[in-house]
Amino acid sequence: MSTRRDFIKNTGLLMGTSLLADPEALYAAEKQKMSGNGRLKLRFRPYTLNLKHAFNLATSSRTTTPVVLTELEYEGTIGYGEASMPPYLGESHETVSRFLSKLDLSKFDDPFQMENILDYVDHIEPGNRAAKASIDIALHDLVGKLIKQPWYKIWGYDSSITPVTSYTIGIDTADVVRQKVKEAEPYKILKVKLGRDTDKMMIETIRQVTDKPLCVDVNQGWKDRSFALDMANWLHERGVVFIEQAMPKEQVDDNAWLTEHSPIPTIGDESVQRLDDVLKAHKVYSGINIKLMKCTGMREAHKMLTLGRALGMKIMMGCMTETSCAISAASQLSPMVDWADLDGALLISNDVYRGTEVINGKVTLSKLPGIGIKKI
Known part of the structure; x- marks a missing residue:
């Protein structure tokens, strides 16, 4: 041994x-x-x-x-x-x-x-x-x-320095938003879905309930860069720490302009799929959101993280709605990221594995070998 x-x-x-x-x-x-x-x-x-709640985004909604x-x-x-x-x-x-x-x-x-x-x-x-x-x-x-x-x-990371994870609040009515925020009490930062004409209502409703730090994910919902900058300034005043994918990924110049002028960091998500996209995102966004389902898994995610760090970019580790299997796999990289959005398994009611846990809002890695899971 x-x-x-x-x-x-x-x-x-x-x-x-x-x-x-x-x-x-x-x-x-x-x-x-x-x-x-x-x-x-x-x-x-x-x-x-x-899903425990309907997952409402700028352009879609689903329950499974x-x-x-x-x-x-x-x-x-x-x-x-x-x-x-x-x-x-x-x-x-x-x-x-x-x-x-x-x-x-x-x-x-x-x-x-x-x-x-x-x-x-x-x-x-x-x-x-x-x-x-x-x-x-x-x-x-x-x-x-x-x-x-x-x-x-195996990668040489320190499990004691994992970040807190955000908890996602989907687009909904004011009453449901307040309910979701109360359910998210254990989490230190909330991720708010925006991109419709209810954006300010969403933030104002949440601020009626909590003063926790927020981050927002617009899912390409804003089309005009001047509007996006106005929103960035308004959100900054209300304790939002970064904006994820504010405008469509095709609007490269507009996204770069927003990044240059925004008071808070911008993160590329839909625009950053695989390793080749990291260099393209440099100076267009402040950082990148790495997801295993976008980039084909842990091997490429590890390469993306290394390249992003070398370019001086912020790194976010994200997820889809997933079981604790994929969440635990992504969590292996979490000690090296600036922000984590690894709540996918927390949003479902029928997980089949146990692995990475969120304790007092913090990503807490299992000591089990591999990706650290076992079947329930």
Whole structure:
């Protein structure tokens, strides 16, 4: 046991550096504990998340979210993953199941060859980012379990410096908004959905109930940059700490102008999907919102975080409505971010895992290996 601990410690748990830069070295360390003739086995099933409240955005409303739950098994060890498909991703139970059915992961007999496996998955066909994330998360969970370490430790992160998470208040009537705010009492910061003609009512109603810091997500709902700046100034005066995706992602110059003049930071969300988008977002937004379902999973999220930090950008770790599986996977990166919006599992009534918890508003990582979850 001490030999393994020394190996993991001395392999270089450096800030922002993955142990898996040399997967062959890791595999050699653990190979003696494996029987050696295993193959990766993939299983998946559709599931539907039920939301505690209707989720109302600038342009849509829903009460459920489709997900697909995945399992990757190797030599009796199982890693868990998840694809969550809110409407704007353009994925569904059918598309994810069809994509996963195309994969032949049984060709891989070494789960530590993560780059090879995930490159294979990514190049089966374009798009399908949530489907790809479900494999990435399950593979990270599996390998972490084989190493017997959680991923925040593999990446060298300090679990004591995780941020608080925001709690989302969707667009609704004043009475329902007040009810939601009261339900969110344990949380230190609230994320408010805006983008309709009720924006000021939403903020004023919340301010009748609490003086907690707020952040707002406009979901591309504002179209005019002068209006957006007026709102930014008005929100700043009312304790809002940042604005997420104020205007449509296609309005690059307008978003850059707003960032230059806004008294509070701007965050790119819909405009920042994968690694290539991070450099494009530099100087257009103050920061980026990384979500596993947008970027194909933990591998690419880790790269996006590293690049964003190198560019001096603010980093937000976000989520969809998800089970504790995907939330716990994203939480492994949380010690390195400025803000976290990892409340997705708190918004549903039928979670199937237990993992990362929110204690006194703070993201609190599990000590379990892999992504840190177990089935309920």
